[in-house]
Amino acid sequence: MSTTPASGDSVVPDPSVRAHVEAHRPALVEELCHWLRIPSVSMDPAHAEDVTRSAEWLAEALTRSGFPTVEVWSTAGHPSVFAEWPSDDPQAPTVLVYGHHDVQPAAREDGWDSEPFEPEIRGERLYGRGAADDKGQVLFHTLGVRAHLAATGRDTPAVHLKVLVEGEEEAGSPNFADLVRERADRLSCDVVVVSDTGMWGPDTPTVCTGMRGLVECQVDLWGPDQDIHSGSFGGAVPNPATEAARLAAGLHGPDRAVAVPGFYEGVVELTEEERRLFARLPFDELSWLESAHSHAALGEEGYSTLERIWARPTAEVNGISGGYQGPGGKTIVPASARLKLSFRTVAGQSAEHVQKAVVQWVAEQLPYGVRHSVTFSGTTRPCLTPLDHPALRSLARSMGRAFEQRVLFTREGGSGPAADLQDVLGAPVLFLGISVPSDGWHAPNEKVELPLLAKGAETAALLWEDLARHWRPGT
Structure with missing residues (x-):
């Protein structure tokens, strides 16, 4: 019933x-x-x-x-x-x-x-x-x-x-x-x-x-004390822009689930009744994609689009920067790089736990010689x-x-x-x-x-x- x-x-x-x-x-x-x-x-x-x-x-x-x-x-x-x-x-x-x-x-x-x-x-x-x-x-x-x-x-x-x-x-x-x-x-x-x-x-x-709740953070990375010549030093010292890219790429696993250990702790899972009720909605994915100005749906395997955006916790790279951004090229190893990340949380998750998990995950991904800081802004609870x-x-x-x-x-x-x-x-x-x-x-x-x-x-x-x-x- x-x-x-x-x-x-x-x-x-x-x-x-x-x-x-x-x-x-x-x-x-x-x-x-x-x-x-x-x-x-x-x-x-x-x-x-x-x-x-x-x-x-x-x-x-x-x-x-x-x-x-x-x-x-x-x-x-x-x-x-x-x-x-x-x-x-x-x-x-x-x-x-x-x-x-x-x-x-x-x-x-x-x-x-x-x-x-x-x-x-x-x-x-x-x-x-x-x-x-x-x-x-x-x-x-x-x-x-x-x-x-x-x-x-x-x-x-x-x-x-x-x-x-x-x-x-x-x-x-x-x-x-x-x-x-x-x-x-x-x-x-x-x-x-x-x-x-x-x-x-x-x-x-x-x-x-x-x-859903929200946890936002900024990851700052520092390598050399200044921009240095990539021909003289590239490939022999840590590159903070490369490490920022590695962090961004490693945020999700092959199944598109968030790869930060402990991130899903406490998540209140969807019930079969909730999934059934979501499926009854007259959802047109093509129209939704038009409103999203996007060309394909993609996300955590095993969940529908509505389930992903309503009831699953997610992680997004909001911005990535570092090194030379002007016209032409500039052959350097940049001194610094930056990532801006946001995490949407669902019922059962603790913002404090997510923050600690992210801090530990970032530290474990970076090689010796790359200094970093992880700064969180205000959080919103689910x-x-x-x-x-x-x-x-x-x-x-x-x-x-x-x-x-x-x-x-x-x-x-x-x-x-x-x-x-x-x-x-x-x-x-x-x-x-x-x-x-x-x-x-x-x-x-x-x-x-x-x-x-x-x-x-x-x-x-x-x-x-x-x-x-x-x-x-x-x-």
């Missing part, structure tokens, strides 16, 4: 929820347009005041939605917004909704068909920077909670509802982990709902169950919610009812701050997103599909009731 969370569950919508969402959809879109006009570009210091203005706008919007507690939290960088609405049921689950209100840079000359911070509706699509990533997906929760209350006749949500919307996600979330640790008592929850994500396609609703978790079952049921069809399941090959919430708060992470690949995150002409925006609100409205009805954490 299938253990799919949606298996056997109704996909019949709630007429009251849907009617409320549809009646108030125009107001949601109008509010979103106001918010999109604020150019909250977190990575540009010239927009610092705009990011603050965006946080203040959101705080007012959450207050208008009924949240009795709304606060703007300052950080060492840009502000985050926190809101809380307790349930009158003391045994109800506590849910923390996460998103971000900052956006990527955008300018008309980048290739936009309209001004990126002057939102424009064309048919059933709303164009503007942040429409999908992530203002639209944050704001649908305000309509979702109102629809939930209207449909149930409640004065408070069926769950203890909290919201945290950060202002630095597009700048790498440099202060987010510290904020979560400092405010852990206020953010404590039973489950985190991330609405900075998407689904497979408009006709294929999906729920993401996990994200997160994964098992398919049989009751909160994930609630999300699958709720989305299935909103879309009137069974949902499928994905993972995310990239990395994000969700793992910080999982690690610090000790809560599983759910991904509730309605954005689709054509929305163009970070690209010109970013947009959101307005019918899907409504489906997001409908899913959220159904989710709070379903969680309260079917899950009592700790019991």
Whole structure:
């Protein structure tokens, strides 16, 4: 028997929820347009005041939605917004909704068909920077909670509802982990709902169950004390550029698995059910290759393309340099070389263990006479919610009812701050997103599909009731 969370569950919508969402959809879109006009570009210091203005706008919007507690939290960088609405049921689950209100840079000359911070509706699509990533997906929760209350006749949500919307996600979330640790008592929850994500396609609703982590490093190599003549000394002394190439070539074995000893320690392997569910997705590898601007799929043997990018740990050479790079030739043994590497990790792996394994592996590969250093930048941890978790079952049921069809399941090959919430708060992470690949995150002409925006609100409205009805954490 299938253990799919949606298996056997109704996909019949709630007429009251849907009617409320549809009646108030125009107001949601109008509010979103106001918010999109604020150019909250977190990575540009010239927009610092705009990011603050965006946080203040959101705080007012959450207050208008009924949240009795709304606060703007300052950080060492840009502000985050926190809101809380307790349930009158003391045994109800506590849910923390996460998103971000900052956006990527955008300018008309980048290739936009309209001004990126002057939102424009064309048919059933709303164009503007942040429409999908992530203002639209944050704001649908305000309509979702109102629809939930209207449909149930409640004065408070069926769950203890909290919201945290950060202002630095597009700048790498440099202060987010510290904020979560400092405010852990206020953010404590039973489950985190991330609405900075998407689904497979408009006709294929999906729920993401996990994200990979990230470990980045730089390997610097030094040989001679200066560039030396290759005719006089080449072949008789170590060449750091050659050794950098050997490291890069030795990163994977013949089966394309990562060759660093101990790298796979702790990996949570894919279950047969997960592999079956991934295989049900309408994946077109040729189309995927076009989007990857590549000509062939290649990776660890024994796994499909989706399994490789979603559920397997990987290693990549991001850059290799050393020696003469100018026109013509220069016959030298270079004094130094450099490798930039990144490792995507999955649930069960320890970033600290991966770092130690890489340091040891590099040292063992290099000959005497080549000095080196391995420097790591910040790490991001992976997160994964098992398919049989009751909160994930609630999300699958709720989305299935909103879309009137069974949902499928994905993972995310990239990395994000969700793992910080999982690690610090000790809560599983759910991904509730309605954005689709054509929305163009970070690209010109970013947009959101307005019918899907409504489906997001409908899913959220159904989710709070379903969680309260079917899950009592700790019991």
